Amino acid sequence: MAEHLCSLSELDEGDSWLFTVREADGSEEEVVLVRTDDCVRAWLNYCQHETDQRLDRGFGAAMRDGEIVCPKHGSMYDACSGYCDNGKAAESTLVSVDVETRDGDVVLTDDDRTFLHEGAIEADDLPGSSSHLTF
Template sequence: MAPTRLTSVDEIPENGSYLFTVRESHGSKEEVILVKQPDCVEAWKNFCQHETDQRLDRGMGVAMREGEIICPKHGSMFDACSGDCDNGKAEGLSLVPVDISVNRGVVYLTDDACEFLHEGGIDADDDMPGSSSHLQF
């Protein structure tokens, strides 16, 4: 599958996320978040490893502090670049990665198991803009 252009690196909030929806190879829809830090741009499936029905980005951008994504339900913090958690109820777990690449400031979906559907969450109307809020603590 050819890479799909998602967005530019500049459009990803410094302390937040860019939310989009994919269809996985087995047919189900999944939300994915793009996050950036000074040394990385990463894509993660939009759920906490402690409770997989708990979204990290509820449509307003993820909460971040000092390079970590904060679960809004129980406060576990995941490193934005590695996806690893070393505290709280999700300690020892890692976020599920989605393959992307960055070329000349543009982010592409390169994960063969995921087909880009639209910006925003699963429940978002296809005509609505995606999430790019700047939720901060």
């Protein structure tokens, strides 16, 4: 069953939107939804080089030229394919979450995940960033 996430009009090109899902095993994961001029995609919210490094730390993922930038290492992931060809995460791909656009809305279509709420996981023990970089 598809679950409404947001209106496409709420997500401008080059923007991201953070939300939390429940995985099939009962755990919670953060997901970052991104829009470029070529695609709308969703990815689990962590760098493949260091899985405790969040791509969106609560104020939007850094995006540059259609790529998601890791705020710690600077590795850049293609926002449409999730593939990284540079930096410490080179030759890796982000973990995708199935979404579609329907009638001007973005919907979660991933059978293994259930939408919980907009924003980050509400817990005190989330990994933080050791980076001081912002974009």
